[in-house]
Amino acid sequence: MPAVQTTYAAQHARWIEGMVLNMEPNVIVTRVAEDVEGIGFGKVGVQGTADNQVVDSEATVKFTGIAVLDTTQPTGKYEQYSNVALMKKGVIVVQASVAVAVGDPVYYVPATGVLTNSASGNTLIAGAQWDTSTSGAALAALRLG
Template identity: 85%
Template structure:
């Protein structure tokens, strides 16, 4: 039997695609996976050939629901002829293809199943809405860590291959220079009072840096080179935290370009206001032998208290 998992993170993910997120009432039905390629967790399911069959998203086919996570599946998805748990009503974790805000409508691209808030050439999922976002709730006047208007935002130098600004087009020295420029920009902009200790990168950019070597003969990757030679580590002797963020940074920059976020990770700089922490309410009976235990919490948005301790680099 092949190994199901060979690596383990120090912490569990906050959520994964297909996870039923809370104990709100939900409707989940069982269907059969018709397609040879199967159906991934958290993906759009549409009507198959038979009444009890579903396939992954296809054009002009009726929407049925979202595939629920099943941790017992060794391949990480529902294979052909598997019983598929499909949520028709409830809260479920999916991946957004663009920045979304709480309350935005949910659309999917018929041919691919990609989920978004954009209506053009897409199909509306009736009565569905996005329930959370790291980019803030625009409708309520909120912004988040990656799209606030208060930090300084600059564009990466256009000196990569073909005068491009992207990290993928640049040498290791140029990438290190761009990153150090943001770190030192915070340091000099605050007269030495602040220095960034954390960098957030689009996931694809982080993947590129972690796999591309600094030259053809050296085994050191660009990411390892940055981790050793960044100005924060050289100044403090401490490791610079570099994290990849899926989705939200891909279009957060000017003209929908990729954005890097550099900041000092501290409550003095950032605070997520939670006036009412999550709590369970008393159980209440919703059927002859059915009881629900609802939960409730309130959030007040992200407060960037020291905008000069946060910087954006766009076009990477």
């Protein structure tokens, strides 16, 4: 039988998308993934068709939260019809698409859900700010609420 794993990292990654960064009080709600493609961890979720549904980012739809990492999901994301944990308040790790600074406002690109600090043509996440800085596209802490 071939080896399952033949190399090992000396350390695990510091952060991973969708990781709840600290033990501060947070608000996490559950919705059902509506889209066939599902929702990735650390990605923007917006209101779906029904009150209890969520879809990945789409134009002109209300922001619902950021998908929280769930290590029990076998495909590395929330599949269609899965219960999705969405952070509405707290600190979560996400992928910043550009260099960001602590305190910058947070926007997402409606068509893609990409997170940025640029207002141009993007949707503001009310009450959100970057909690860490990056020098370019990288993982960063996002504070909601």
